[in-house]
Amino acid sequence: MMIRLVSVSKTYQVGTETYPVLRDIDLEVPHGMFTAIIGPSGSGKTTLLNILGGLDVPSQGSYWLNGHDVSHFNREEWAHERNHTIGFVFQSFQLIPSLSALDNVALPLIYRRTPPKQRRILAQEALEQVGLAKRMNHRPTQLSGGQQQRVAIARALIGQPPLILADEPTGNLDHQTGEEILALLESLNRNGKTVIIVTHSHEVADKCRQVVHVEDGHVTLAGVLS
Amino acid sequence: MMWRDGVALALRGLTGNKLRALLTMLGVVIGVAAVIVLVAIGQGASSLVTSRIETLGTNVVFVTPSAGTFYPVSETTTVARVLPSGDHVVPVMSTGAKISTPDNQSSALIDGTTPKYFALGGLSLASGHFLTTPELEQAQHVAVLGANQAANLFNGMNPVGSSVMILGQQFTVIGVLNAVGQGPGASQDNAIFIPLSVSEFLFSTNQLSELIIQAPSPNIANLSADELTRLYTNALGSANAVSVASEDQVLQTLQATRSTFTDLLAGTAAIALLVGGIGIMNIMLVSVTERTREIGIRQALGATREDVLLQFLIESMVLSLSGGILGAAIGVGLTQLVPVILKTPAIFSPSALVLAFVFSTAVGLIFGLYPAFKASALEPIHALRYDG
Known part of the structure; x- marks a missing residue:
């Protein structure tokens, strides 16, 4: 199992008031799944994704990621x-504007202490994989939205992680480009990566094999397609 | 974050915003340049004092009449009478005059004095001998040349035994002094020494320029100076008509002036570095705020708190150290100009360079710490959402 949440709750404290955002969620995402988390704005779906990515911590419950209990991980x-x-x-996209596409893609490897030469080679490969071999030295502002999102996907790929978390990846793109980005994510999934997409678009969700509905902090599993 | 990556990143940041980087560094640039130039001037002043000690020793008292004070040759005996018998009393009558050989001519300070002048120390003979007592008593027309005069007048030939003309009178050269070199003693290189008895006659005066008294020890020199001050205050009714200063006092004054000067300069440099540090801190805080999202992105991609801290710390140190290098270059350049413009010696000291680098790195480290800490304490989830 890639992801297993058991009775996870998240509450925010504002002054003396506590606001529940996620209530008692159980969720399992198998390895190699293509999952959509769908729900209206304010439903808690982004909070759920942040918890899955370790950018936010649950108030209660336990979280197993790739076979490890990560509930009490520190920063x-x-x-x-x-x-x-x-x-x-x-x-x-969240690209660093002062860095070239190549340097943006190589970023995760800096924090793995990969030597610069090897970083460069791997970043080139990752950019080739998303079809941007010719734009490696462009800054993000010199790229279109679709190209920027491809750079971001190359950056997500470079470290060979088993899990891709995508937060509204097509939200800032026109329909055509959105389709292309979605197709790219689908191909990653076909190559064995677990992909979880947060979206409010049913069109996107229809392409996923598992759809998780979040409403009012509760989760209902719409179904796993085989 | 590896150091190499951090430095590369910081350098790219600097070159990406040159004007801002330069303005930020300015305080450190000025501080470091100031440290180097001021230390060089301090060292120069110190070498001046040292060369004076080397030339004359510290056991010397100078008695100098103010302009208009009648100070005849006979004062030599008056002074010798009140002082301990161990003191040498050397009268000097200095007069500028033209001097010539058949081939050359120059102007020189003609010092009429006694054989004891040579005993003051600091002088040595390149050839021949110094003035003797018989030459003084018999008022013989003999002269000892300072090193520069000998070189100029005789084109490097040994002048002993040759003759020179001073005010139309012929003098036999009996000796040549070795060069004293830089410092106050250098005036002796351009001087010509003749017997005092001859100079009284030649210039038709018995007014002395100064008395130089050499005592056996600095203590006795100070006592003698006090004694002479009393003597002249009583005799002339004014402490200003004749100035009495022991070399020791002169040195003390010089040292005191120098140390005040050095403190002042060090203070100025410290303030410049402090201001520079605050400038760096200010711009680093701005930079952290501007790059909040970047920090969030880096954290999302796996940067630890330490990675972020190090990145910003390296950046502020690179900023400060670049200022240090620029300041050092300016400081070294100015050190070359000081002797030309200020007419004081400046001696470049490598230790000042090292100190400047250490200081500028420390400034970057100390004033970069708070902004870097602030950056590393950001929560990734808030940093990613920051709209700047």
């Missing part, structure tokens, strides 16, 4: 885990 342990197990793709 340093999570940094290591994110670096090795998870590739992130964000709605707003």
Whole structure:
């Protein structure tokens, strides 16, 4: 099992008031699954994704990631885990504007102490894989939205993580480009990666084999297609 | 984050925003340049004092009449009478005059004095001998040449036994001094020494320029100086008509001035470095805020707190050290210009260079610590969402 959440809750404290965002969630995502987390704005789906990525911690419950109990990981342990197990793709791409496409893609390897020469070679390969071999030295601002998202996907791939977490990856793209990005994520999944996409688009969710509905902090599993 | 990556990243940041980097560094540049130049000036002043000690020793008292004070040759005996018998009293009558050989001519300070002048120390003979008592008593027309005068007038030939003309009178050269070199003693290289008795006659005056008294020890020299001050205050009714200063006092004054000077300079440099440090801290805090999202991205991709801390610390150190290098280059350049512009010696000291580098790195480290800590303490989830 790639992901197993057991009775996970998340509450936020504002002053003396506590607001529940996720309530008592149980969730299992098998290895190699193509999963959509779908729900209206404010339903808690982004919080769920943040918890899955270790960017946020649950208030209660336990979280097993890739066979390890990560419920009580501290910041340093999570940094290591994110670096090795998870590739992130964000709605707003989250590229560093001052770095070239190549340097952006190579970033995760810096934190693995990979030597610069090897980083360069691997980053080139990753960019080739997403079809951007000719734009390696461009800055993010010199690229279109679709190209920027491809750079971000190359960055998510470079460390060979088994899990890709994508937060509204097509949200800032036109329909055609969104399709292309989705196709790219599908191909990654075919090659064995577990892919989880947060989306509010049913069209996107229809392409996934597992659909997780989040509403009002509760989760209902819509189904696993074979 | 590896150091090499951190440095490469910081350098790229600097070259990406040159003007901002330069302005940020300015305080450190000025501070480091100031340290190097000021230390060089301090060292120069120190060497001046040292060369004076080497030339004359510390047991010497100078008695100098103010302009307009009648100070005849006979004062030599008056002074010798009140001082301990161990003191040498050397009268000097200095007058500028033209001097010539058949081939050359130059102007020189003609010092009429006694054989004891040579005993003051600091002087040595390249050839021949110094003035003797018989030559003084018989008022013989003999002269001892300073090193520069000998070289200029005789084109490097040994002048002993030759003759020179001073105010139309012929003098036989009996000796040549070795060069004293740089420092206050250098005036002796350009001087010509003749017997005091001859100079009284030649210049038709008995007014002395100064008395130089050499005591057996610095203590006795100080006592003698006090004694002479009392003597002249009583006799002339004013402490200013004749100035009495022991070499020791002169040195003390010099040292005190120098140490005040050095403190002042060090203070100025410290303030410049402090201001530089604050400038760096300010711009690093701005940089952390500007790059909040970048920090969040790096954290999401696996940067630990230590990675982020190190990245910003390296950046502030590179900023500060670059300022240090620029400041050192300017400081070394200015050190070359000081002797030309300020007419004081400046001696470049490598230890000042090392100190400047250590200081500028320390400034980067100390003032970079807080911004770097602030960056590393950011929560990835908030940093990623930051809209700047």
